[in-house]
Amino acid sequence: MSLKDFTNNRMKMSHVYQPVTLKVLLQQNGQATIDEIAKSLLLYDQSQIDYYGLRTKSLVGKVLTNNDVVEPIKQGRSLVGYRLVQDDLTEAFQSPIMT
Known part of the structure; x- marks a missing residue:
């Protein structure tokens, strides 16, 4: 066939x-x-994308925001992403978890 x-x-x-x-x-x-x-x-499983979107907002994003590593990106009242706060990323990439 x-x-x-x-x-x-x-x-x-x-x-x-x-x-x-x-x-x-x-x-x-x-x-x-x-x-x-x-x-x-x-990539085609919207339920998984939604699941990890919620986890990102409620857990990871919150911790990184509270520790001044990232800042939220908003459109109106909606949280749509995050951006790094640090300009100098050299130290972050030398961290043991990044190598």
């Missing part, structure tokens, strides 16, 4: 798993790791 026949006639579209997996494989000359495929699938 050809890939074209499979995608046109036999592939079931209950979710994006199969087409995203095939897209990754085709973009990488027919081979990809499980992690590469999983990361690509996450």
Whole structure:
């Protein structure tokens, strides 16, 4: 069976798993790791994006903001991101967790 026949006639579209997996494989000359495929699938999983968005706002962003490492970026009343407060990042990249 050809890939074209499979995608046109036999592939079931209950979710994006199969087409995203095939897209990754085709973009990488027919081979990809499980992690590469999983990361690509996450791009299409809005529930995971929402979950980590909430965690970023309520946990990580709050701690980094309270410690003057980042400052919030807002559009109106909505928090849309963070920016580093420090201009000199040299010390941050020499931290043991960054190496």
